[in-house]
Amino acid sequence: MSEEDYIISSKTLPRTSNYNVILTNSFLGHRLHGDTVFMNGFYNGTPHITGENIRKTSHRARIPCFMPYVDNESAYMYTLNSKTATYTISGENFTQVFYAHSVLNRVFITEIEVLGESISLNSHEGSPSGDLDIISDKRNVELSEIKGGILKGVNKFAGQIKVTETETSPKLTVYCISTSFNTVLSKGKHTFISAFGYTYNEAAKFYNLAVNYANSKILFSTHVISWDYVWNMVNIDVDNSDFAKTVKSALFFLLNAFPHFALENPAVENYPFDFYGVSPGSLGNGGDDCWYWGHVFWDQDFWMLPGMMMLFPSLVRQSILYRISKLPGARIKAQGYNYKGAMYPWESARTGTDVVPGAIYANYENHVTGCIVYAMRQYVYITGSWDIVVKDGAWDVLKETADFWVSRVRWDGKNYNIDGVMDPDEYHSHVNNSCFTNSVARLNLMFSIEAAKKLGKEYDPKWVEVSQLNGGLKIPFDEDLRYHPEFDGYVQGTPIKQASVVLLGYPLGVEMDDDVRKNDIIEYEKCTSRGPGMTYSMYSIGMLELGNTDLAEELFKIQLKNVGTPFRIWNEYPGGGVSNFLTAVGGFLQSLLSGYLGLRVLQDGLLICPNLLPDCSYAKYTGIFYYSQRFNVVVSKDTFEICRTSESAYEMWYIENGSGKWALPTNKTLTLEYGKYWIHMG
16 A cells, blocks of 8 residues: 555566566557567458468567667666556666656657766667568658757658458558667666657657657656556555555556546547557567467457456447447358358457467357457446447447357257357367357347347347247256256366356356355366466356355465566466466456455446455455446455445435445445445435
8 A cells, every 4th residue: 555566676587578567558569678569450461261271370560669778787677667657677877767658659758867977778679570561751740859868860660561461451551750879878868759650640740749748848747647547546455565566567467458548537638549459468469479469359358348347447448349340350250151140250450350370269269259248238237328339339239249149059949059169168169058158148149139128129039039048048057966067068077278167157147056156166176277367266256256255265366376576467377378468467357356345237236245355454446437436445354445436416326235225425435344235326
């Protein structure tokens, strides 16, 4: 609960460069100490599909890094500050600060202060990018210079991708204007700007804006003001200083993956852009043949968005708009498989066509379609607004994904079946009646029906027929063993890759008896084979639901083994896999909000059932969002405090349980004992 909670310092860099800090502002991403910058929506390559084989070449296009670095031999301390979204390299006579500007979001900045003798600078451009053809651009927009700066002039770079994503896609071009530098830097303060854009004018505009900000001495302060706005509105504080650093850095890495212009902070300018979603490895990963190539998976919709929308639904909306805009690609995929409606690709990039690296995933991982609709449903329930459906085009997604599912099923005389899928457990492919796939398909159909009724739209009666509980989609269940087999023919105890059946109880909310829920968790946790980072968050949440806090704590702590040193960067697996794995960060956030705070989003209210976080005696959750309201919750031993902080002149809010009902007037704190409560508008 101090400034130190945000700060992580180390005298050495991580053991491999993969675990270096990544800074992004959701338009630009850069792994510190590297030679690469990635840009939102900027991909090179296309999938080549021949029968069952897909050779992937689509990936984020590598742009050289034009920022100078102080000679590494001079450094003795490396510091990540999540509060200010900065990374600092310190030496005996210098400090170098990096930040992806949160307001001027086409700009990366490094500021160097030399305190004594001159220092050496190194170029980090690396070898020429294999993704770009260098092009000549003789246009000159008048560029500003930093007043009083020792270094003058700029470098200009223009590169065009070599291969487009589809035959009809335009050849995208990146332009970069960066402050030039010499190899020796003398005493004083120096600012180096790298501005990027899809057009020369865009890069020049933001370069000039950054120079003007610097000359007005507000370049750094506006960046910090933007982040202060975030941290003051939403935060999680605990009284365990070491765990606090894990919480703050996790929030930071997830928050800087989303476009802050969507917050419409009145204290700063806002510069929108078309957002192309969040990849599992963030915008700092995704080059050729590594780290999921910068593609967007179900990870965004199912793992990252649920926790984020309880804090900042306006940020989440940008990811949902990305999915809506890629509906044409989903239609094309459905047609290619002779299905109706829209079938979203397992991996999506610039155009929304399938850029998946293997046919086994393209053919069988159908659940991504239902997960996208799940995120839309949660967004509507949390905001209480149907605008995303009515005004922004989500209705077309709901209708066409429902049409897809009813064209995908097979009737066996008793139930509807979905054959030939791979669910989240990627150890098993081409299975029939995956519990998870069928459950999320049913949720998709039910929400599409709800939206149709809300909007007065006609809909296919088969949506109802397929989604009904009895005689609808088959959900495998073993009555003798009292658990859900993962799919037809699954043998209990067979190793699985990651959370699958456990996701039925949370987050899908499939109703079941407590003993079944417990058996699902215990049986599948035993046979999970070193599951990826987000898996154990779900096992922990399940045990908290059942009141088994000891086992919940044990499972909660297993996920923390994926946190790497020194900068608390999450890995896909303990010590390996994707670094800066935002999917695991999203799972961790859900284990805090839906696990230990016990939040469940309903159509008519918000459930809360708090428990104290392990090894903490205090936890404060600031800015929980529901129906345009924000709530602060402080959890202590045996009791919790709740305060509604939003003004609502004509609304009354209440919290109740089976034995009482209490008003929640603005800025009045109420103390209650642990238990399950329902927050709602009166």
